[in-house]
Amino acid sequence: MHVSGCPPQGDVLVIGGGIIGLVTAWRAAQRGLRTAVVDPAPGGGAARVAAGMLAAVTELQYGEQTLLDLNLASARRYPSFAAELTEATGLDLGYRPCGTLAVALDADDRAALRELHAFQLSLGLESEWISGRDCRRLEPMLAPGVRGGLRVDGDHQVDPRRLANALLLACEGAGVAFHRDLVERIAVDGDRARGAVLRGGTSLTAEHTVLAAGSRSGVVAGLPEHVLPPVRPVKGQVLRLRIPRAYAPFLSRTVRGVVRGGHVYLVPRENGELVVGATSEELGWDTEVTAGGVYELLRDAHDLVPGITELPLAETLAGLRPGSPDNAPLLGPTALPGLLLATGHHRNGVLLTPITGDVMAEALTTGEVPPYARPFTPARFANALQEQAV
Ligand code: GLY
Numbered sequence: 001m002h003v004s005g006c007p008p009q010g011d012v013l014v015i016g017g018g019i020i021g022l023v024t025a026w027r028a029a030q031r032g033l034r035t036a037v038v039d040p041a042p043g044g045g046a047a048r049v050a051a052g053m054l055a056a057v058t059e060l061q062y063g064e065q066t067l068l069d070l071n072l073a074s075a076r077r078y079p080s081f082a083a084e085l086t087e088a089t090g091l092d093l094g095y096r097p098c099g100t101l102a103v104a105l106d107a108d109d110r111a112a113l114r115e116l117h118a119f120q121l122s123l124g125l126e127s128e129w130i131s132g133r134d135c136r137r138l139e140p141m142l143a144p145g146v147r148g149g150l151r152v153d154g155d156h157q158v159d160p161r162r163l164a165n166a167l168l169l170a171c172e173g174a175g176v177a178f179h180r181d182l183v184e185r186i187a188v189d190g191d192r193a194r195g196a197v198l199r200g201g202t203s204l205t206a207e208h209t210v211l212a213a214g215s216r217s218g219v220v221a222g223l224p225e226h227v228l229p230p231v232r233p234v235k236g237q238v239l240r241l242r243i244p245r246a247y248a249p250f251l252s253r254t255v256r257g258v259v260r261g262g263h264v265y266l267v268p269r270e271n272g273e274l275v276v277g278a279t280s281e282e283l284g285w286d287t288e289v290t291a292g293g294v295y296e297l298l299r300d301a302h303d304l305v306p307g308i309t310e311l312p313l314a315e316t317l318a319g320l321r322p323g324s325p326d327n328a329p330l331l332g333p334t335a336l337p338g339l340l341l342a343t344g345h346h347r348n349g350v351l352l353t354p355i356t357g358d359v360m361a362e363a364l365t366t367g368e369v370p371p372y373a374r375p376f377t378p379a380r381f382a383n384a385l386q387e388q389a390v
Contacts, residue, residue, distance in 0.1 A: 006205065010034040012364055013195050013206035014342075015183050015220065017042025019160065020349060021212035022167035023357035024342050028364050029174035036177040036204060038196060043168040045214050046349060047160040049238050049319030051267045051275040052094070054078060054351045055155040057125050058102045058256055060116065065123065066375045067328045071348055073372060074355035075154070081354035082158065088173060091166040094159030094269060100254040103135050103142065103149035105303055109258040110147045117150055127152045139251055141305050157254055157267055160350050167353075179204065185222030186211070186339070193339035197222075208364055210340045215320035217343035227336045230381055231344045233285055233320035236278040237293035239301075240315035241308060243272045250274065250307070257304040264300035266308070274311065276301045280321075287318045321346050330378045331359045332369040340364065341378050 012028045014021045017039030028035045053059070056071035082095035104110040120127040128151045135149045136142045172178075182199040186209060195205035211217050215233035243250045251268040267275040279293045294316055301308050324330060324344030329352060333340050342360050345352050359373040369377055 008194065008205040008207045010036050010177075010204070010206040012036070012208045012210060013038065013204050014210045014212055015186070015196060016045070016211070016213035016217070017168075017178070018045030018212065018214050018349075019047045019164050019167055019353050020214070020342050020345060020356055021210070022164065022171055023353050024210055024212055024360040025176045026167055026171045026174055027357040027361035029171065029176045031361050031365050033364060036179060036206070037171065038179045038181060038183055038198060038204065040180055040182050042178055042180070043164040046319040046321060047164045049236065049317045050160040050350050051238060051265060051277045052158045052160040052163070052350050053100070053155065053254055053265060053267055054157055055100060055254070055256075056351065057120060057127055057152045058100045058150065058155050059347060060120060060125070061327070062119065064327060067348070068123065070328070070355060070372065070376065071351055074352045075156070077354035077358070078156065078158065085166045085170055089166045089169040091162060091169060093166055094162045094271070095156070096158070096270060097156045098253040099151070099153040100155035100256060101135060101139060101149050101151055102256040102258070103146045103304060104258050105143065105145055105147060107147070108261070112258050112261070113148070113150060120150075126154055139253070139255060141250055141307050142255070143304055143306055146304070155254065157269075158350060159269060163350065163353065183213075183220065186220055188222055188224070188336065192337045207338065208340060209338055210342055210360065210364075212342040214343065215322040217322060217341070223339070224336065226382075227334050227339060229330050229341050229343055229378060230325050231322045231330070232282075234323040234346065235281040235283050235286060235318055236321055237281075237289055237297065237316070237318045238275060238277040239294065239297055239313060240317075241274040241276060241311040242314045243268065243274050243311060245272070247307075247310070248272065250311075251305070255304060257300065259300040259303050262296075262300060264297060264304065266301055266305060273314070274308070276308070285320070287320060289316045289318050293318070322349070325381065329356065329376055330381070331356065331373050332363045332377045333367065334378045335382060
């Protein structure tokens with residue numbers, strides 16, 4: 001492609017039409033930038049699998065306090081973000097401020113949850129330890145053996161499929177162009193990224209190219225090695241059960257559990273869906289649903305809520321989280337002029353969607369990310385990537 005002398009066709013070309021690519025495109029278009037998205041099936045990706053927990057506090061991990069701040073800031077944006085998206089599209093996102101209960105079944109799991117509670121309190125987070133009896137008072141379907149739990153009224157949920165559908169419609173309404181094709185390679189001309197060449201042969205040029213291809217972001221062709229984001233696929237298997245009307249309300253909030261040291265969650269939607277997740281497997285590009293994965297999820301979920309065995313099993317799916325070395329996203333400009341990243345959201349893509357849109361819009365219009373997003377720029381991996389490249 002010889003494009004260096006030609007003016008770019010657009011201001012922004014987003015590679016990847018999952019929720020992160022779509023929110024980036026929507027916010028860019030709202031700021032008056034001529035924006036296009038490339039994806040063979042926009043609105044797809046990991047959001048079709050994800051449960052949609054907005055669980056900044058209950059999913060807190062040791063060593064991830066910086067990420068916590070970003071997660072909390074995005075969680076705070078959710079009510080107005082959901083309202084704005086509904087206003088723009090007429091679609092309900094299934095945003096449900098229902099809270100979360102994290103419970104433990106045996107002494108070891110209880111000790112682990114107690115430690116998490118102490119950590120949460122040390123960070124000033126709102127989380128209350130309640131007895132097993134109080135857990136069951138809140139959620140009568142819980143197993144009699146529940147030994148206690150954390151009541152976190154600020155961890156909510158959204159329906160990621162509805163979120164993806166709404167973002168797609170909002171993008172269309174804001175004038176975003178869609179190219180339903182695969183990217184052959186990112187076009188790098190001289191010292192700049194200048195768009196992409198598609199499998200169908202089309203060349204698209206843009207002032208800014210945003211790589212938002214989820215778990216595939218680390219293998220996209222055309223980029224110099226030192227710019228490729230260190231993103232890998234992390235498999236998650238998820239089940240969808242259906243709560244018949246006669247059983248409702250089966251659960252009134254998200255229920256999570258530490259079971260035999262592992263984590264399982266049950267996310268009840270108002271439409272009767274109950275999402276049970278998720279495995280976390282480092283198996284490359286494998287998206288097979290396995291008997292073992294389904295068995296473990298059902299076994300652990302059944303230990304917490306025995307009544308789930310009565311529910312119809314509607315769907316089993318596996319998706320790929322875009323994992324990064326520190327489990328945090330890569331947001332903003334890269335060492336290659338014209339190329340920006342919005343990827344690596346790992347377990348927090350749905351939660352971080354609102355704030356990612358804001359960060360990327362700022363980066364695309366000013367060239368810089370806002371101060372709160374500076375810990376998440378791709379530059380934090382620059383040295384490691386340079387070393388790998390030599
Ligand atoms: N945040 C839930 C998951 O990644 O399984």
